[in-house]
Amino acid sequence: MNCEVCQLKELEVEHFEIREVLRCILHTIFFHRALGLVRPKDIDLELFEITYVQCGDMELERKIDEKIDQFIDKVEKHPNKKNQICLSFYEVKNKQATWFSNKVERLHWEQWYINLNVTQNPKGHSGKSHLPKVEVNPGDTAAEARRARRTALECSLRDILFQIIRFVNEKRDHVPPIPNLDGVSFPYEITISSSSDSAFGMDMFKRMLQTGHPTMLS
Amino acid sequence: MASSHGNTHSEPAKMEQIITEFFAKSLHIILESRSPYVSSRNNYSGEQVLSSPSPSSSPSSSSFKPRDKWFNLALRDCPAALENIDFWRQSNLEPMIVDVILMQRPNDWDPSSFSPKRGLARNSSGKERYYYGSDNDECGCEAKNEKIIERWVLQYESKKSSGNGGGSSGSKRSSSTSSHALYKKSILLLRSLYATVRLLPAYKLFRDLISSAQIRLYNLGHRVSSFVEPFTHREEADMQRFVFTPVDTSCGRLCLSVLYRSSVLDVSSEPSTPISPQIIPEYVGSPMAEPLKRFPSVPVSQSSPSSSPFGRRHSWSYDLYRASPPSMNPSPSPTYSESHASLSKQRSHRLPPAGLPRHLHDETPAAHMKNPSYDEYSPSPVFSPSPSPSPPPPTYVSGGNITKALLRSESAPVSIPASRLSSMPSLPNNQLMLPSPPMKGTRFTVSKHAAHPGLHQTSSTVDKLFSFSKDEPGKMLGVKPSTNSSPSKSFSRSSSRLSFQDDYDDSEFSGPFIVDEDDMVDPGSRPGSFDLPGHSSIPHEPGGIFPVKKSQDAAVGALVHMLKKAPPLRQDISVTTQLPQGSKLHTLRSCMQDTNETSEEPTSNLSSSGLIASKTTADALEELRGYREMKDLLIMQSKISQA
Structure with missing residues (x-):
């Protein structure tokens, strides 16, 4: 089976933005892949003028938050690294053992890579710390800069959401038949990696082997 | 899933049904987040006590209505959509064009003229409906400022005869798979439509309109028809287009696209008018x-x-x-x-x-x-x-x-x-x-x-x-x-x-x-x-x-x-x-x-x-x-x- 891969554009986020940004992206992807019966929920982001859609599955929400916690943990432990979250959808096949010899095989049919670059020393903060010493002006510019940055991030985030939508529009044929009416219809996994992890390359490699021929980078 | 429609139907009939429902669902999705008369958002989460949603629409655990099962997407009630779609159903898979209209009010507009109302109209052929959020569009006493900010075009392009599935596709070999495939792809398309309507600039207008207590100097209306005057080049130059990938069927394809104005936002930033005595009278007639x-x-x-x-x-x-x-x-x-x-x-x-x-x-x-x-x-x-x-x-x-x-x-x-x-x-x-x-x-x-x-x-x-x-x-x-x-x-x-x-x-x-x-x-x-x-x-x-x-x-x-x-x-x-x-x-x-x-x-x-x-x-x-x-x-x- 074909495995489609979508590399989402990199986002530069501040620490406090991670959660919301990731939620937004992950839920949006899930909404497009939870093909069972769902009752969508609109969520307005607090930091940005963006509304995204959840598929209204509590369990999924919990899992996503869990993964985001892990991700934030990781970011805190290994600052200065580019971090990546991979969401993949697969089918379980009880096929015969190939030479990889897994009885139960996960056939990945789609992978999404979310690339976050967490900035450690946001300009906004430095502006704040200087605030006592310096007069109003620098503070203003800092706020200005923060606002500009925020706006830029909002745009990028919106772009990413459109990227997701375009992707799911263009790639429809590889989506397996909908197995059931559960909202979250396909099995999935979320993995976290950071670029400097030596494991990362290995992980990618394994996955490529497992899933056959990834069509790289959409 | 395709299973939701009975096996008794012939394949072409199924396909036709799917297509018809696809139109209905699309319209529902669009209007649900554009027609301020339906609060699509009031019940989206339990946090809004006031809006205590009807049992049927709020808790996800609640029973789904039959309509919800189509395309596995449960939507909130949207009278505007339901009504328009009933109308459209009588037309034979004609194109459906949904215009979303931004109506701006001048600052000094007369309150009473704004008392919102919903006008809907159709021409004698019954193919067109106008559904305005407020009557200011007919109000001649103010400089009315009305523009189409979104145009959704939904169309079934049939390869052969009219798309009413007259059995011509019976010859298709893999017809059963095709209806399943069609259904699945329709689901996918509708999901992206659902997400997209919320990402377009007009959504912000809609959201502000229904969710804030502030007086807005604009309102949103819509018009559903099967034929519209095309935009002029100049108008179109201001708009951007997003084309959803069509869904192919055995005898045609389902096309969905939107032309939207990306510069709607100047309106939304201005309208948060401070509450002044001058404006207060409007409130009664305000969209809210x-x-x-x-x-x-x-x-x-x-x-x-x-x-x-x-x-x-x-x-x-x-x-x-x-x-x-x-x-x-x-x-x-x-x-x-x-x-x-x-x-x-x-x-x-x-x-x-x-x-x-x-x-x-x-x-x-x-x-x-x-x-x-x-x-x-x-x-x-x-x-x-x-x-x-x-x-x-x-x-x-x-x-x-x-x-x-x-x-x-x-x-x-x-x-x-x-x-x-x-x-x-x-x-x-x-x-x-x-x-x-x-x-x-x-x-x-x-x-x-x-x-x-x-x-x-x-x-x-x-x-x-x-x-x-x-x-x-x-x-x-x-x-x-x-x-x-x-x-x-x-x-x-x-x-x-x-x-x-x-x-x-x-x-x-x-x-x-x-x-x-x-x-x-x-x-x-x-x-x-x-x-x-x-x-x-x-x-x-x-x-x-x-x-x-x-x-x-x-x-x-x-x-x-x-x-x-x-x-x-x-x-x-x-x-x-x-x-x-x-x-x-x-x-x-x-x-x-x-x-x-x-x-x-x-x-x-x-x-x-x-x-x-x-x-x-x-x-x-x-x-x-x-x-x-x-x-x-x-x-x-x-x-x-x-x-």
């Missing part, structure tokens, strides 16, 4: 307030006693000047909206009287020109009673949930306006020819009249009666309550309202009704007190849900206003405010006259008051008889007193 008007619908449908307070809210909030269209045409047929539109047009001219009386006449034509499509229909109010295929009672029952809801939603406001309208013919005459001031009697009779479908033929009688009653306003009024008690609350309400209105003409009479009016207003119409009870009752009445939902926000907004104790919301809220407005009233009347001229036969309007809907002809006759008796009595009395 609109839902309130529809509250009455809920009680009506439940026929609960609470209906009277609800109904009242109406009356003060917006009908005073309103010749409400629905009243004219109780029939569920789309035409009635038309009447709505044309009337409101006139009304709006009429309304601005204070500042802009001179505009009245100049602008009417302009308005018409701007809305040519409406022009054709403008006479419809007059004639509507006759063409409307179904008489009031059947109407009420017949049109499924949707129509019912619509009907209901409008019925309450209707009744009052109807009487108002009906009174217009006579009013202006009196005003202009016989300066004799007291109109109460007149109105009284008129409103009575309005409540009775059977009455129109008796207009002459009414007139007579009317001339008598003029002399005896007090008596007439006194009679009223008892008489009206049976027919309907709204009826009596309307009459009291009328008498209320009279007060400025006739200062000698400040009867109990004024007080009554105020009292009534308080319990029911105060938004604050209103929401909770309203909502608690709503969930049980599935049909009546939509009108109410959205009004939460409106109610909150209203509450804020109340709390601020700003100057009177509107002239008609309290007597005191109104008194100084005698001059306005005059203008109003002359405007009303205009209306009459347009609607040649006032009586026809009368006949179709929304109230009637629930009555049978027999009832009406019965009441008519009663009224005749009463009339005779009154005449006698007046003779005596004159003597």
Whole structure:
């Protein structure tokens, strides 16, 4: 089976933005892949003028938050690294053992890579710390800069959401038949990696082997 | 899944069904997040207590309606969509074009002209519907600023014959897989549509419109049709296009695209207008307030006693000047909206009287020109009673949930306006020819009249009666309550309202009704007190849900206003405010006259008051008889007193 891969554009986020940004992206992807019966929920982001859609599955929400916690943990432990979250959808096949010899095989049919670059020393903060010493002006510019940055991030985030939508529009044929009416219809996994992890390359490699021929980078 | 449609159907039939449902679902998705009359967001999470969503729509655990199962996507109720789609279904997979229209209001717009209403119209072929969020589009008294900010085009391009699946695809080998594939791809496409509508700039407008208590100087409307004038190049240059990848089927493909204006945002940033006294009057007519008007619908449908307070809210909030269209045409047929539109047009001219009386006449034509499509229909109010295929009672029952809801939603406001309208013919005459001031009697009779479908033929009688009653306003009024008690609350309400209105003409009479009016207003119409009870009752009445939902926000907004104790919301809220407005009233009347001229036969309007809907002809006759008796009595009395 074909495995489609979508590399989402990199986002530069501040620490406090991670959660919301990731939620937004992950839920949006899930909404497009939870093909069972769902009752969508609109969520307005607090930091940005963006509304995204959840598929209204509590369990999924919990899992996503869990993964985001892990991700934030990781970011805190290994600052200065580019971090990546991979969401993949697969089918379980009880096929015969190939030479990889897994009885139960996960056939990945789609992978999404979310690339976050967490900035450690946001300009906004430095502006704040200087605030006592310096007069109003620098503070203003800092706020200005923060606002500009925020706006830029909002745009990028919106772009990413459109990227997701375009992707799911263009790639429809590889989506397996909908197995059931559960909202979250396909099995999935979320993995976290950071670029400097030596494991990362290995992980990618394994996955490529497992899933056959990834069509790289959409 | 494809399993949701039975195996019994042939493959082409299945495909056709999927396609049809796809259109319906798409429209639903679009309008759900563009038509401010449906609060698609009120119930999206439990955190909004006020909006306590109906059980059917909020908890995800709740049972899904059959409609929800299509494409595995459960949506909130959206009357606008349901109604339009019913319409579209009759057309044979024609293209569906949904225009989302941004209507901006000038800063100095006249409040009353803005009293939101929903006009929907169709042309005779039934393929086009206009569904406006507010009537400002027909209002000629302001520089109207209306532009299409989104155009959704939904189309099934069939390779062969018309897409009605005439069995031609039976030859296809893998036909069974193709319907499954079609279904799956449709699901995928609809998901992205769902997400996309929320990412486009117009969504922000919609969200602000329904979720904030602030007054917005714009509103959103929409128009569903199968044919539209293409944009000019210049217009199109301002727009961006997003094309969803078409879904191929064995005999054609489903195409969906949107043309949208990316620069809508300048509007949304400006409109958060600070609440100033100048603007406050608008609030009543603001989009947020609109839902309130529809509250009455809920009680009506439940026929609960609470209906009277609800109904009242109406009356003060917006009908005073309103010749409400629905009243004219109780029939569920789309035409009635038309009447709505044309009337409101006139009304709006009429309304601005204070500042802009001179505009009245100049602008009417302009308005018409701007809305040519409406022009054709403008006479419809007059004639509507006759063409409307179904008489009031059947109407009420017949049109499924949707129509019912619509009907209901409008019925309450209707009744009052109807009487108002009906009174217009006579009013202006009196005003202009016989300066004799007291109109109460007149109105009284008129409103009575309005409540009775059977009455129109008796207009002459009414007139007579009317001339008598003029002399005896007090008596007439006194009679009223008892008489009206049976027919309907709204009826009596309307009459009291009328008498209320009279007060400025006739200062000698400040009867109990004024007080009554105020009292009534308080319990029911105060938004604050209103929401909770309203909502608690709503969930049980599935049909009546939509009108109410959205009004939460409106109610909150209203509450804020109340709390601020700003100057009177509107002239008609309290007597005191109104008194100084005698001059306005005059203008109003002359405007009303205009209306009459347009609607040649006032009586026809009368006949179709929304109230009637629930009555049978027999009832009406019965009441008519009663009224005749009463009339005779009154005449006698007046003779005596004159003597």
